[in-house]
Amino acid sequence: MSFKAVDLLGISMLIDYEAMFREAGAEIELVKNPCPLGATEDEIISAIGDADAVITQTTFQKFTKKVLGSLPKVRLVSSIGVGYDNLDVPAATEAVILAANVPDASTDEVAEHTLGLILSCTRGIIELNEIVKAGRWTAVGDPHIAGNVWPRLSRLRGQALGIIGLGRIGQAVASRAKAFGLTVMAYDPYISTAVFEKAGAENLGLAELLEKSDIVSLHCPLTAETNGMLGVAELKKMKKTACLINTARGAIVDFAALFSALKEGYIAMAAFDVTEPEPIEASSPLLGLPNFIVTAHSAGISPQAFSELQRRPGYEVLRVYRGEWPVGLLNPEVKESYLRKWKKP
Numbered sequence: 001m002s003f004k005a006v007d008l009l010g011i012s013m014l015i016d017y018e019a020m021f022r023e024a025g026a027e028i029e030l031v032k033n034p035c036p037l038g039a040t041e042d043e044i045i046s047a048i049g050d051a052d053a054v055i056t057q058t059t060f061q062k063f064t065k066k067v068l069g070s071l072p073k074v075r076l077v078s079s080i081g082v083g084y085d086n087l088d089v090p091a092a093t094e095a096v097i098l099a100a101n102v103p104d105a106s107t108d109e110v111a112e113h114t115l116g117l118i119l120s121c122t123r124g125i126i127e128l129n130e131i132v133k134a135g136r137w138t139a140v141g142d143p144h145i146a147g148n149v150w151p152r153l154s155r156l157r158g159q160a161l162g163i164i165g166l167g168r169i170g171q172a173v174a175s176r177a178k179a180f181g182l183t184v185m186a187y188d189p190y191i192s193t194a195v196f197e198k199a200g201a202e203n204l205g206l207a208e209l210l211e212k213s214d215i216v217s218l219h220c221p222l223t224a225e226t227n228g229m230l231g232v233a234e235l236k237k238m239k240k241t242a243c244l245i246n247t248a249r250g251a252i253v254d255f256a257a258l259f260s261a262l263k264e265g266y267i268a269m270a271a272f273d274v275t276e277p278e279p280i281e282a283s284s285p286l287l288g289l290p291n292f293i294v295t296a297h298s299a300g301i302s303p304q305a306f307s308e309l310q311r312r313p314g315y316e317v318l319r320v321y322r323g324e325w326p327v328g329l330l331n332p333e334v335k336e337s338y339l340r341k342w343k344k345p
């Protein structure tokens, strides 16, 4: 059997997929064909060529309907990472392509980063660090610290955390938040009451969650529905003292509205790991605001998560080669049409 996998990312510089395939006794040819991030549809189609499986990261390489419709030989698109925005997941009617992500490689890391951002807001950690390093903390103290920073520090116990998207990461944040004494509420229209109960989270509608939360944290995927979900009207519903945390995807929040909210005081602070676009433009007015904290899409990073993220797409290719379903299958509804074309996965 001739089976070809193409690495569009250049990730095989970091992990030896050829050895992985060889050790598994699989005759899989690996084509290393890294495509520039933000490549056009035609560049992506041409880089894939006649491969049977594709290893990519769809946040950076867009798998639109046009791209997916131009790949008659491809059986699997395996995207590295949790988020798969820009992957127009093939639907049952049209698809014979399996789409997979790596759903849980960095759940702990993102939850920990989220708590770090919450604490950075409520304990003023970043601002105090900057003041001290600038030599402004003197024996007589800094009036700015006593007058401006200390009044904004707060105790987490008893505050209300509103989680939007109570999936893997949302639940991991909820359990950590409870250890800090936060009351947890969540908005997620796609999960059962049992999930809310297990997470100890009150089930609220979006408007009520925004109104009641001291801290709002985003953990839903970026979809057509969540794109721009928090605009001026929603940010105005939040408490003026509230913090907004985003470790999900930048585009869930309207950035022009976010700037107004922070500048005009509809909310107190925002701490974002993700922006729209990425990287954030150097000219973004948000960068000049003291109440905006930003990290560089780093919430999911650790050596453990990296190693998992790199290995998993290789295993997904092996599974499809062997006639098994991918573990991170995103579109199980296509199984029937897939089997009609390929006989087995």
Ligand code: NAD
Pocket (backbone or CB within 6 Å): 082, 083, 084, 103, 104, 106, 107, 110, 164, 165, 166, 167, 168, 169, 170, 187, 188, 189, 190, 191, 219, 220, 221, 222, 223, 225, 226, 247, 248, 249, 273, 274, 297, 298, 299, 300, 301
């Ligand atoms: P998940 O699929 O386990 O959970 C997502 C939850 O969001 C689900 O429960 C789903 O029902 C819910 N949801 C979907 N649409 C919603 C909507 N309109 N309103 C409210 N909730 C909605 O995913 P996860 O593993 O928890 O990851 C969540 C997101 O975190 C990912 O989609 C990804 O974009 C982001 N992420 C970011 C990083 C990072 O480095 N910053 C790393 C990993 C994941």
